[in-house]
Amino acid sequence: MGIRLRISPQTLAVLDSLLEHPAQWRHGYSLSQQTELPSGTLYPILMRLQKLEWLETRWEEPGNLGRPPRHLYRLTGEGRAWATEELRAARVTKIWKAAYNGA
């Protein structure tokens, strides 16, 4: 696709969080809470993952929620394979683990 993803510790944190329950749809705020990433960092990562088609998105069914429907995210099959590989490589080289542990 001509787009390269920058594998930063923050991206690895998001991937790790998404891989925790890969079949489950996740909300932005819960991802933010889990990864401790602010919205200004989290959403650009999610947008890039979606452009690479490693993240699928959908909107919550509009119901009688009393609030607007939320945007939901989970990794695609290809995204899961790639994320698993990237996290494994990062753990081997200790790039991500050190950063994550330090956070």
Place this chain on the structure above:
Amino acid sequence: MPHENSPTQKRAAAWLLQRALRFWPRESGEWGRALAAELPLVENSWDALRWTVGGLMVLTREWLRHALDSWKRPIGVPSDGPLESQWQNAPRVPRTPRWVTALLLLASICLVVTPDARHAIRAGLRAWSPYGGWREDTEFVLKLQKEASRHRDPQLLALLALMSGDNNEKTRSAAEAVQGDPSLTWIYSMIRVNEQPCCMLHPPVESGVAELEKWDPDNAVPRLMAAEVVYERAEKAWFESGGRGYFDLEKAVEQDPKWLAAMDFAFKAPKYDSYAPRAFDLCRAVAARYDIREPELTLEVMFRSWLWESREQTRIYDGWLLEQGRAAERAGKLETASEFYWRPVIFAEQVVSQDLNENANWALTYVERDSFQKLEPLLIKMGRTDENEIVQYRLASLQATIKATRWDGRFGSWRWYRDGWAGLAIRTLAIVIPLLAAAAFVSLFIVLRRGRANVESQGRGFAKSCAAVDFCPVLLLIASAGLFAAYHPIAVTYQRVISAPWQINTMGDLEYAASAPYGLPMALGEFSASYFNAYHYWMAAIVALSMLALYILFRRAMKRSTI
């Protein structure tokens, strides 16, 4: 959305994010809404504010990306317009990314606004009409006149006196200039009024000549001018008496003691200074002071200081001297005859050695040759063989010079053709660049205006405008670069001459800089001089328009027949 008991910060955060959504680029608007949808679920009000600030950062990033991406699309193709999906394949949209178009136009503008290019365009446009001398309505002349009326700068006044076409203004400016700076008295040597048949019989001009004689008493030039005054007075009387028998006029002048005394002094004067170098220095000083970059100013000064108005007086006096020599020879006074024959030679050699005036030098070559032709047999008769050998050598040299520089009957001077291709490029590009610039900006306007409209309502000219948006900026840059490349060496040459800290002893560079825009390649120049006049231009325009009208009628007729 917000809950009734929401703290102020949370309400402010929600309000801010809702407002920000309005500015979110359409292609990533979904993410803005996603951010906003999470806000009601953020429990802590300060966290909500931080969430909003993060959202605003994402908005800024997306907005910048959108702006940058828009430069990659052609002009007139909006990201969300109807053409977006078509521009890759449709024939009726521009193809060049807008950043390329902007870069091309910017580069062209940067080239065209340089002083060299601006002057090249003005000079190129002027060069389409034959060089007709000093134009008092050109921009830089008007600027000089304005400056002169404001500052009364003696040097500027002297230059305007030299160039003005108005007799009163010419003489008044000269007098004021000399009054302000007496070292400019030489300007009187170049002041002649435009009156037929005379140009010296104007009281201020005559008094100027008298003043010049006093100011520079050893110079031959003021004496030649005094002789010119006498000659013109006789010529006026001759005109008034019916103007018959030109030969009688010359005889009458030759018998005028005033004229003879003036010419005798001029031919014996220790110095010959036509003041041409001073005129050029004046021109350089004024051009530098008032930032005049037009070489035409210098060209005009060059023409005027090289006219060599004394040609007629010199010719008559030379004829008179040779006649006196022949008379002495017939009377057996060979020594006296040789003296008469030598005098034009001495005068000519003095002028050639002291003055750079090519016209004078060229005319005096003939004067010298005629004298040597008389001297050669006389010296043999007198037995002065050594002297005769020198005369023979010099005569052969002069004849070779005459043969080499003889006018070959071509139109104009070879100088006009020397830099012909540069001249042709400058005058052609001077027309092409404004046309291309107009086409580029008009087409841009049309495409920007109609780009968002439906394809059906864009009109017939839209496709042509799209093509113009793609091609005109490229062509404009090529044309601007071509003009700059063609004119820059000329401008550099002119500027170096104008700003040189020493006196210029050769006029070649100035001549090149001034005449290059008027140049044409040899073949074209001769054709232009032979056939291009107002009548031919008019006829060519009529023929071209008639052919265009016939072509349009033919196309219409063909369309009807197919229906």
